[in-house]
Amino acid sequence: MLFNSFEFLVFLPTVFIFYWFLFNKELKLQNLLLLFVSYVFYGWWDWRFLSLIAFSSFVDYYCGLSIDKTNDKRIKRRWLIVSILVNLGFLGVFKYFNFFSKEFAETAIALGFQVDAFTLNVVLPVGISFYTFQTMSYTIDVYRGNLKPSRNIIAFFAFVSFFPQLVAGPIERATNLLPQFYKKRKFDYDKATDGLRQILWGLFKKIVVADNCAIIVNQVFNNYSEYNGSTLAIAAIFFAFQIYGDFSGYSDIAIGTARLFGFNLMQNFAFPYFSRDIAEFWRRWHISLSTWFRDYVYIPLGGSRGGTWMKVKNTFIIFIVSGFWHGANWTFIVWGALNAFYFLPLLLRNKNRVHLDVVSVGKFGMAPKVVIQIGTTFFLTIIAWVFFRAANVVEALQYLHKMFSKSLMSIPLIDLKPLVFILFLVVVEWFQRHKQHGLEFSKMKMYLRWSVYVFILGLILIFGAKSQSFIYFQF
Known part of the structure; x- marks a missing residue:
């Protein structure tokens, strides 16, 4: 369902009326309504992909609980890896498999081997890059001890599928959005x-x-x-x-x-x-994604704590990965690398936070x-x-x-x-x-x-x- 469509013009006020006039006395019912209408909103494109978001939600919900109930760091890490592999696995299959298959075949042919590219005839689920990153941040934060796992499955599923930002962000952190599903909400004019x-x-x-x-x-x-x-x-x-x-x-x-x-x-x-400058641009453009890569990729890689080589390496990694996040095409990789080159002079002269x-x-x-x-x-x-x-x-x-x-x-x-x-x-x-x-x-x-x-x-x-x-x- 598009925001700029007649369907949404009917959908939004209808949900608003039910939410504030019929379900306003019970928080659980409000969350249940949000979960239901969010699935309707997402299923408007293709109802078959509802199973994908539901499975992703269940995996991260269960992984969060499993990480919290053990003190063994190795077991915690295993459950975190399960969450990351499932979410990145979805992205790999639906978004990147055909790209890598074609690139492998073309490279093999260039080396003198006869290889036919094997591709999957699949449709890219709307918003998959957004909600997979959102749920991954949840399990990572639970693993780091920054967030207690949710034991309210309705609230958690509603958090993952919250329809306003489900398909194109902002990519919300569980530490900000999830607690809002636990608190009684009053209408604020x-x-x-x-x-x-x-x-x-x-x-x-x-x-x-x-x-x-x-x-x-x-x-x-x-x-x-x-x-x-x-x-x-x-x-x-x-x-x-x-x-x-x-x-x-x-x-x-x-x-x-x-x-x-x-x-x-x-x-x-x-x-x-x-x-x-470019550094300021990236602090102001798609802030939810930029800060996501900063907190969950750049800083764990060492950020700017090391020498010049580490700073340069991590900067290129973060920009190229960000470019590849946008799509399986060399144009996005070049776009990311080009922005890294723009950013580099500021970084090397310590002018990136002026x-x-x-x-x-x-x-x-x-x-x-x-x-x-x-x-x-x-x-x-x-x-x-x-x-x-x-x-x-x-x-x-x-x-x-x-x-x-x-x-x-x-x-x-x-x-x-x-x-x-x-x-x-x-x-x-x-x-x-x-x-x-x-x-x-x-x-x-x-x-x-x-x-x-x-x-x-x-x-x-x-x-x-x-x-x-x-x-x-x-x-």
């Missing part, structure tokens, strides 16, 4: 209305910005050889805002929806295109130095995004080669209407960059607030492009 504002802003970013950009991006990237350099450059910029509007829009809708039901999810995007504050805090505009920093960072991300969007590495290189040709100075040959929506997005988020989302302004006078709501709703209804699936559903 202010929290709910702010959630609705965040949902509205997320829908604008998805339906108006991302989906309008997608029309141009798909047209150009699928036929890049037919366009001049300026057109390719504009399309690359459009893709940068397409993926931002699409993914951060989903996160806004997810976080806002969760607030309607009394839950607090972590912020997943913090206005990343206002970053002054910009921890909000850019130009308390100021209306930006100093020239800040403009150059943000512009340079944005330019670097655009180059990387070309690899992320291209069908393969060769096409990405050809795209960039033609983009930087003499025709870069020529007139673009595409509809530039999305630039208006992008400009509106950037202006709003610049003034709201110290907030959690673009429409967090509850202290504004009521008539002004409602004028903004009506205006944005009008943009959605008038300029909203044909409904498209969210980009990150494929990951």
Whole structure:
């Protein structure tokens, strides 16, 4: 079920009414309702994959209990390994098996052996990369002693399948989200209305910005050889805002929806295109995944505690693994490696944690130095995004080669209407960059607030492009 669909428009208020008016007196019934509707929400795509998420939930629930009931570290480690192998096994089969099989066959052929690639005819389950990482963090935290295992199977299954963030995050930590299923929840009007504002802003970013950009991006990237350099450059910029509007829009809708039901999810995007260097960008982009890799991969590998070689090695590991997490394609690996190269100079000069504050805090505009920093960072991300969007590495290189040709100075040959929506997005988020989302302004006078709501709703209804699936559903 898509957030930007008629089905969800009916689904959400229906669940809200049942949740607060019929099940509000009993916490267990509320959790049971959330579990049921979350399975309905997920099964709307393909009911067969419900068995997958149910099995994953049961394995991690049982592994958590098994880790806790023994003092033998070897046994604890065995149960942790079981959890990790099951979750990574699902990813390996559904997401990466065909990739490795084809690469093995091509390598063997290059060495002179006749090998046919064996591939599986399977569909990638929606959101599998998100909920497997979420459940793995649970068993790892139980193993580390950071969290007591859940003995409430309904609450645990509801935590894994919680529908607002099930298929595209944020990737919640059990230490934050799971305890919220144990506590009695009371309706909070202010929290709910702010959630609705965040949902509205997320829908604008998805339906108006991302989906309008997608029309141009798909047209150009699928036929890049037919366009001049300026057109390719504009399309690359459009893709940068397409993926931002699409993914951060989903996160806004997810976080806002969760607030309607009394839950607090972590912020997943913090206005990343206002970053002054790549390190800051990665602290503000897909925060739940970046911090997941930091806490469960980078730090266990040694983080930055060792010498220069360890820092460099761990940085490349974390970025390449992050790239591969996005998909079984060399383009994502190159995208991750490219970001590692961007990050490396900052790391080696100990400049990777310079910009921890909000850019130009308390100021209306930006100093020239800040403009150059943000512009340079944005330019670097655009180059990387070309690899992320291209069908393969060769096409990405050809795209960039033609983009930087003499025709870069020529007139673009595409509809530039999305630039208006992008400009509106950037202006709003610049003034709201110290907030959690673009429409967090509850202290504004009521008539002004409602004028903004009506205006944005009008943009959605008038300029909203044909409904498209969210980009990150494929990951």
